Amino acid sequence: MRTRPLSGIRVLDLTVIWAGPSAVTMLGDLGAEIVRVESTQHHIVNTRGFLPWPKLEDVPQLGNTAKLYVDMDPGERPWNRFAIFNSLGRNKLSMTVDMTKEDGRAVLHELVRVCDVLIENNRMGMLDSFGLDYETVHGLNPTLVYVTMPLFGLSGPYRDYIGFGTQGEAMAGFYALRGYEGESPMSAGGSNHMDGASGIAAALATLMALYQRDSAGKGQLVEVSQVEHIIGHLGGPLMDALMNGRDQAPIGNRDAVRAPQGIYPCQGEDRWVAVSVGDDAEWAGLCAAIGRPGLAKDPAYRGNAARRARHDEIDAWIAEWTVRQDARRAMDLLQDHGVPAGLVADDADPRDDPQLQARGFFHRMDHPDCGTHSYPGHTFHLSKTPLRFDTPPPTLGQHNDYVYRELLGKEAGEIDRLTDEGHIGDGYADRLR
Amino acid sequence: MEQPLAGLKVVDLTWHVAGPHATKLLADYGAEVLKVERPETGDPARRYGPFPGDIPHRERSGMFLHLNTNKRGITLNLKTAAGRAIVRELAKSADVLVESFSPGVAARFGFDYESLCRLNPRLIVCSVSNYGQTGPYRDYKATEMTMYAHAGLVHSLGVPEREPLRSVDHLPEYQAGGTAAAAIVGAAIHQRWSGEGQFVDVSLFEVGSGSSDRRITRTLGYEYTGESIPRSPAGSMPGGAALPCSDGYVLFTVSPPSRWIRLFEMIGAPQLASTGTSALPGLATEEELSALLYPWCLERTKQQVMERAQAHGVPATAINSPSDILRDPYLRERGYFVEADHAEAGRLAYAGRALFIDGEAWEMRRAAPLLGEHNEEVLCGGLGFSAAEAGLLRAEGVI
Numbered sequence: 061m062r063t064r065p066l067s068g069i070r071v072l073d074l075t076v077i078w079a080g081p082s083a084v085t086m087l088g089d090l091g092a093e094i095v096r097v098e099s100t101q102h103h104i105v106n107t108r109g110f111l112p113w114p115k116l117e118d119v120p121q122l123g124n125t126a127k128l129y130v131d132m133d134p135g136e137r138p139w140n141r142f143a144i145f146n147s148l149g150r151n152k153l154s155m156t157v158d159m160t161k162e163d164g165r166a167v168l169h170e171l172v173r174v175c176d177v178l179i180e181n182n183r184m185g186m187l188d189s190f191g192l193d194y195e196t197v198h199g200l201n202p203t204l205v206y207v208t209m210p211l212f213g214l215s216g217p218y219r220d221y222i223g224f225g226t227q228g229e230a231m232a233g234f235y236a237l238r239g240y241e242g243e244s245p246m247s248a249g250g251s252n253h254m255d256g257a258s259g260i261a262a263a264l265a266t267l268m269a270l271y272q273r274d275s276a277g278k279g280q281l282v283e284v285s286q287v288e289h290i291i292g293h294l295g296g297p298l299m300d301a302l303m304n305g306r307d308q309a310p311i312g313n314r315d316a317v318r319a320p321q322g323i324y325p326c327q328g329e330d331r332w333v334a335v336s337v338g339d340d341a342e343w344a345g346l347c348a349a350i351g352r353p354g355l356a357k358d359p360a361y362r363g364n365a366a367r368r369a370r371h372d373e374i375d376a377w378i379a380e381w382t383v384r385q386d387a388r389r390a391m392d393l394l395q396d397h398g399v400p401a402g403l404v405a406d407d408a409d410p411r412d413d414p415q416l417q418a419r420g421f422f423h424r425m426d427h428p429d430c431g432t433h434s435y436p437g438h439t440f441h442l443s444k445t446p447l448r449f450d451t452p453p454p455t456l457g458q459h460n461d462y463v464y465r466e467l468l469g470k471e472a473g474e475i476d477r478l479t480d481e482g483h484i485g486d487g488y489a490d491r492l493r
Numbered sequence: 494m495e496q497p498l499a500g501l502k503v504v505d506l507t508w509h510v511a512g513p514h515a516t517k518l519l520a521d522y523g524a525e526v527l528k529v530e531r532p533e534t535g536d537p538a539r540r541y542g543p544f545p546g547d548i549p550h551r552e553r554s555g556m557f558l559h560l561n562t563n564k565r566g567i568t569l570n571l572k573t574a575a576g577r578a579i580v581r582e583l584a585k586s587a588d589v590l591v592e593s594f595s596p597g598v599a600a601r602f603g604f605d606y607e608s609l610c611r612l613n614p615r616l617i618v619c620s621v622s623n624y625g626q627t628g629p630y631r632d633y634k635a636t637e638m639t640m641y642a643h644a645g646l647v648h649s650l651g652v653p654e655r656e657p658l659r660s661v662d663h664l665p666e667y668q669a670g671g672t673a674a675a676a677i678v679g680a681a682i683h684q685r686w687s688g689e690g691q692f693v694d695v696s697l698f699e700v701g702s703g704s705s706d707r708r709i710t711r712t713l714g715y716e717y718t719g720e721s722i723p724r725s726p727a728g729s730m731p732g733g734a735a736l737p738c739s740d741g742y743v744l745f746t747v748s749p750p751s752r753w754i755r756l757f758e759m760i761g762a763p764q765l766a767s768t769g770t771s772a773l774p775g776l777a778t779e780e781e782l783s784a785l786l787y788p789w790c791l792e793r794t795k796q797q798v799m800e801r802a803q804a805h806g807v808p809a810t811a812i813n814s815p816s817d818i819l820r821d822p823y824l825r826e827r828g829y830f831v832e833a834d835h836a837e838a839g840r841l842a843y844a845g846r847a848l849f850i851d852g853e854a855w856e857m858r859r860a861a862p863l864l865g866e867h868n869e870e871v872l873c874g875g876l877g878f879s880a881a882e883a884g885l886l887r888a889e890g891v892i
Contacts, residue, residue, distance in 0.1 A: 082705030256706030292845035299555025301815035334642035402639030418628035444691035
């Protein structure tokens with residue numbers, strides 16, 4: 061029986077790093093069976109590790125990447141202990157095959173016939189070179205939905221341009237629009253909105269194509285242009301350029317209208333709270349919360365414009381109070397006074413967040429190479445077809461037996477041969493050490 | 494070919510950014526979205542601007558126009574029983590109802606899932622809110638800035654010596670809007686084969702906390718190690734940095750240093766790659782590279798630098814301003830901007846064609862609705878009110 065929207069849908073997952081895998085994660089949450097295609101012969105930087113075989117001795121050189129390995133120890137099978145892959149690994153199955161070889165392509169062609177969706181976000185043209193271009197795949201399975209996530213698009217002069225999320229955000233205007241007031245575009249550091257947004261967009265596009273397939277009965281080519289998609293998230297600044305020929309400049313943490321707005325220091329190292337006041341009632345709440353109720357009555361601070369003109373002065377008062385507060389307590393106190401305020405969450409905060417805990421965001425899972433941990437989970441809730449979190453991230457090749465034997469019906473002899481030839485395995489090849 | 498969501502009927506009670514973005518996505522891909530606004534003032538996004546010539550006008554707000562393409566619009570005063578009755582009437586024949594009131598308000602109006610489900614068991618009801626419909630922070634207030642701080646990446650943006658930095662406006666709302674649209678289409682797939690609706694609870698806070706914009710990975714990284722990743726210093730040359738050009742900047746990411754060879758080739762000095770004076774065998778030092786790369790970039794426009802870099806396999810792109818984006822030759826060739834006429838705002842280009850299904854992106858069937866533009870059409874057409882009854886509703890301030 062179909063218990064979830066995508067029950068009975070099988071996804072062939074050829075995605076890498078963040079954007080693609082996060083789209084697939086949403087499809088898995090909705091009940092699709094996810095067959096991740098990986099290779100023991102090729103290491104994709106950042107998907108299952110920055111290096112294929114890092115050792116404990118390498119940890120000092122890995123810098124912040126080391127903080128993504130369980131206990132900061134890559135262990136015997138580092139590829140199974142890495143937080144980029146594992147943070148998006150719920151509900152996925154992992155199989156291995158070397159698609160650079162003829163036999164590997166044949167396996168993939170067999171898989172294409174038994175899947176409903178193929179999704180990928182590799183370098184432009186990579187799948188084409190392995191015989192997995194849309195025409196070939198469509199010929200093998202005319203009802204398959206083929207989803208590709210190019211940086212720019214399948215056509216046009218930038219078709220073959222390469223880049224990371226940061227390059228995409230630069231093209232899409234994000235670097236020009238954020239930063240400390242009056243500083244260079246690099247002062248903002250690297251943001252990764254595109255990786256988050258692209259996954260959501262690709263999941264949406266895939267779902268729309270599946271919805272349409274139910275009535276049209278045929279597969280489609282789905283193209284998710286990552287840069288074009290996030291340009292659509294500019295809204296106001298883009299319309300300003302269009303209507304008024306004006307390019308907005310970064311204004312730090314302030315707002316063009318609301319005042320005061322800022323990020324203020326709290327007790328402890330690198331602890332902060334974000335505060336945004338947009339009307340006189342919120343202003344009165346802020347004044348009361350920071351122990352200066354008299355200010356609320358002072359006409360010199362009435363209205364956003366008046367407060368914006370004296371923003372530096374107001375910032376100093378707020379900071380004088382916040383610096384003596386615990387960040388979460390500051391948020392709670394300000395909220396109690398009706399002031400929009402948010403703890404500036406560091407990496408540790410979500411884990412202890414009462415809202416996330418109350419909403420069942422974390423799922424405790426055992427993992428053979430990682431031990432027991434709480435895994436962050438779903439981004440929405442469905443009442444009658446609850447999202448799934450059935451299995452922890454798969455180890456590399458964990459489901460080879462299921463895929464080769466059950467799904468593809470291969471005999472033991474052929475499985476042995478494919479194992480000997482390096483297709484089937486559960487760890488990176490020795491030559492990648 | 495028909496649009497993918499053609500025939501899906503959506504009643505849209507959302508305002509601001511996140512909810513309207515969700516219903517815009519549905520509308521852009523074919524759903525029949527009917528936006529319900531308050532009489533007189535309408536969606537607050539009508540006041541956000543930007544406005545042509547900076548003159549506020551409720552029909553000319555750039556944000557509103559951007560977020561409400563392809564929708565029809567009516568006005569209803571939901572504080573009146575007649576207004577609420579019309580929403581219930583619309584819900585009876587709809588597939589989806591989306592709302593973004595503060596938690597609890599929809600229930601007071603009788604628009605909670607349990608009530609609406611009795612009227613129409615196949616209805617999908619989606620709530621889009623800041624913190625969700627349950628939990629201790631349910632009633633917390635948020636703006637896009639405080640939300641991005643609590644749920645997003647603010648702590649990791651900016652430089653270590655200063656306060657963390659917010660990003661471009663409204664990113665949490667756009668991620669939540671996209672998520673809500675995906676959740677609704679998922680629920681619609683279930684609805685199609687089961688005939689059953691359900692309640693969809695989307696919060697900006699969970700969308701941000703579970704986002705692959707790094708947040709979810711950093712959260713698991715901390716769970717794995719007890720270690721936080723600090724704000725990183727601004728990009729250091731020449732691996733990953735914004736290099737100044739004659740008219741702006743180009744953003745490079747060239748790491749590891751073993752790939753610098755491509756930079757030497759780009760600037761026409763491949764011989765430097767083998768001077769071997771740096772710590773890395775066969776490479777020039779960072780200083781030597783910088784000394785050549787900076788002037789090379791300064792002599793060229795950012796578009797020229799980007800094109801040369803890409804021709805040499807160097808990941809580098811121009812740091813575009815919004816007006817650069819409007820002029821960009823690639824986007825023009827792709828037909829990225831779609832022009833549409835609007836009775837009050839005139840002819841404008843709209844962004845957002847990014848998802849293509851069999852080569853077809855969204856179509857502009859209509860620009861954003863005027864406030865109450867489709868009152869008569871909806872009341873007298875679909876709901877069967879007479880012109881006199883509609884007039885009475887208007888006189889009573891219901892529409």
